[in-house]
Amino acid sequence: xxxxxLYPHRMAGVGSVSWHQWWxxxxxxxxxxxxxxxxWDYASEETVGISFDLKxxxxxESTGLASLEDLEILAVADCxxxxxxxxxxxxxxxxxxxxxxxxxLQLPRGRIAGAVRLSAHLVLGRNSEPRDDRVAYLRGxxxxxxxxxxxxxxxxxxxxxxxxxxxxxxxxxxxxxxLACAYDQLTDNxxxxxxxxxxxxxxxxxxxxxxxxxAWIGRMLRADLMRLLIAEAVDQVKxxxxxxxxxxxxxxxxxxxxxxxFGSGLKAMVRLYQDEPAYFERxxxxxxxxxxxxIL
Amino acid sequence: MSxxxxxxxxxxxxxxxxxxxxxxxxxxxxxxxxxxxxxxxxMQVRKxxxxxxxxxxxxxxxxxxxxxxxxxxGRALHEHLEIVxxxxxxxxxxxxxxxxxxxxxxxxxxxDMATERLLGTPRxxxxxxxxxEDVLGDLQHSAKRPLGEDELVGLFERSAxxxxxxxxxxxxxxxxxYEGPARSAWAREVYKQVTLVTGARLLDALxxxxxxxxxxxxxxxxxxxxIQRAVHDVxxx
Numbered sequence: 001x002x003x004x005x006l007y008p009h010r011m012a013g014v015g016s017v018s019w020h021q022w023w024x025x026x027x028x029x030x031x032x033x034x035x036x037x038x039x040w041d042y043a044s045e046e047t048v049g050i051s052f053d054l055k056x057x058x059x060x061e062s063t064g065l066a067s068l069e070d071l072e073i074l075a076v077a078d079c080x081x082x083x084x085x086x087x088x089x090x091x092x093x094x095x096x097x098x099x100x101x102x103x104x105l106q107l108p109r110g111r112i113a114g115a116v117r118l119s120a121h122l123v124l125g126r127n128s129e130p131r132d133d134r135v136a137y138l139r140g141x142x143x144x145x146x147x148x149x150x151x152x153x154x155x156x157x158x159x160x161x162x163x164x165x166x167x168x169x170x171x172x173x174x175x176x177x178x179l180a181c182a183y184d185q186l187t188d189n190x191x192x193x194x195x196x197x198x199x200x201x202x203x204x205x206x207x208x209x210x211x212x213x214x215a216w217i218g219r220m221l222r223a224d225l226m227r228l229l230i231a232e233a234v235d236q237v238k239x240x241x242x243x244x245x246x247x248x249x250x251x252x253x254x255x256x257x258x259x260x261x262f263g264s265g266l267k268a269m270v271r272l273y274q275d276e277p278a279y280f281e282r283x284x285x286x287x288x289x290x291x292x293x294x295i296l
Numbered sequence: 297m298s299x300x301x302x303x304x305x306x307x308x309x310x311x312x313x314x315x316x317x318x319x320x321x322x323x324x325x326x327x328x329x330x331x332x333x334x335x336x337x338x339m340q341v342r343k344x345x346x347x348x349x350x351x352x353x354x355x356x357x358x359x360x361x362x363x364x365x366x367x368x369x370g371r372a373l374h375e376h377l378e379i380v381x382x383x384x385x386x387x388x389x390x391x392x393x394x395x396x397x398x399x400x401x402x403x404x405x406x407x408d409m410a411t412e413r414l415l416g417t418p419r420x421x422x423x424x425x426x427x428x429e430d431v432l433g434d435l436q437h438s439a440k441r442p443l444g445e446d447e448l449v450g451l452f453e454r455s456a457x458x459x460x461x462x463x464x465x466x467x468x469x470x471x472x473x474y475e476g477p478a479r480s481a482w483a484r485e486v487y488k489q490v491t492l493v494t495g496a497r498l499l500d501a502l503x504x505x506x507x508x509x510x511x512x513x514x515x516x517x518x519x520x521x522x523i524q525r526a527v528h529d530v531x532x533x
Contacts, residue, residue: 007496042382074501078459081385083418083427083452085459087500110380123498127506139506140497
């Protein structure tokens with residue numbers, strides 16, 4: 001169902017404002033901002049931004065405003081987990097119609113976590129006298145807004161190592177997600193050899209990156225992930241008498257995850273997967289409940 | 297959680313003191329966080345926080361002193377945990393602190409042991425005091441009559457207001473300046489009026505003076521009486 005929002009004042013007309021892709025600037029180099037921000041931790045201070053251009057005549061005609069000097073751009077980073085918003089302002093005073101302008105926004109160190117929802121807004125920059133023809137006159141009145149762009153700061157599924165990629169680039173077909181395992185042995189380091197790949201071309205994949213996604217998506221992803229992790233470990237587990245306990249090893253992490261979700265270790269879960277696949281699937285549904293919340 | 301409840305059922309608050317621990321087999325540091333606190337550090341934090349709460353002994357119900365208790369708890373946690381907002385943003389941080397390090401303090405404040413108070417939700421017994429201290433601590437500790445629970449809930453549990461810390465602080469100043477009757481009810485109406493504005497306007501770029509003007513308009517709508525604006529600028533961090 002479409003969501004309709006009514007405003008007490010006139011908004012900029014369709015096509016009068018163009019919001020371009022969000023970008024990130026690191027080490028003086030600018031690149032497109034992806035939905036998962038890699039190489040980030042609490043000590044990082046990042047500069048992101050959005051570029052825009054607008055058609056002056058179209059904006060003024062649709063809004064009834066006298067001049068672009070009355071307007072400004074607000075770039076907003078909303079962090080739900082940290083319960084704080086961060087804002088950058090850009091005045092349109094002196095703007096040359098049709099010019100593409102960048103609005104940078106700092107993501108401060110130590111203040112954000114989980115994910116940020118980025119958005120940009122054309123707003124009224126100053127108060128003026130009220131008018132009868134629904135022309136905006138209060139500072140901050142929303143004139144036009146970009147779509148929201150969500151950036152995950154710490155990956156999905158409990159900070160599991162994750163990358164958001166277009167599966168067409170990998171030749172991976174139409175799955176919402178998949179697993180890439182590069183370990184040779186269970187003693188290899190988990191964080192360095194395992195990746196959850198999220199398909200940015202699949203609607204469910206994209207939704208899984210959204211912190212406001214319905215909970216069933218996370219449950220479904222978790223169930224698929226556990227199935228894939230166990231399936232990938234079959235050959236390695238068969239050759240080992242004991243699962244390695246080295247901190248951060250593939251064996252230790254998988255064994256812990258199996259005990260956490262199923263109450264049984266990796267060896268037992270691999271055996272079930274191979275010898276009793278129907279029971280394995282029932283157990284998966286019983287413990288992880290991936291279809292809870294899906295409405296048909 | 298069930299272990300905490302059992303410890304309380306068996307031994308009351310003293311039983312929970314014996315339950316206190318500084319490690320758990322399933323605990324793990326935040327993957328992208330800073331330096332990890334070891335057990336010794338956690339023991340120091342607990343000792344310092346509990347000492348800060350000595351005016352509220354475990355043997356006496358808090359009764360009408362809950363607001364003062366929360367204020368002291370928030371200040372102590374903020375001072376001694378020495379964590380940044382990004383660390384405080386994680387539910388797991390507060391679940392661990394509430395269930396392992398401070399179960400007695402949590403249950404002393406919320407004897408009904410509601411899940412949302414024990415686990416690391418935004419309403420966690422500890423988390424909410426830390427967050428309020430982080431945003432409003434200086435205002436609260438210098439006030440003759442600090443904001444009470446209802447007034448704080450109205451600020452911090454309305455998402456339209458809560459994430460704009462400048463707005464939250466100006467609203468707090470306005471409420472703390474109010475000297476009329478039924479302050480909580482009055483504050484609730486003012487918050488509602490300001491929240492109504494946030495649908496069509498973004499208030500994030502307004503200066504403190506502009507926020508004060510907006511709040512003054514909301515106050516006029518509620519009570520019809522103008523209020524003298526606070527003089528100091530609280531925007532600086």
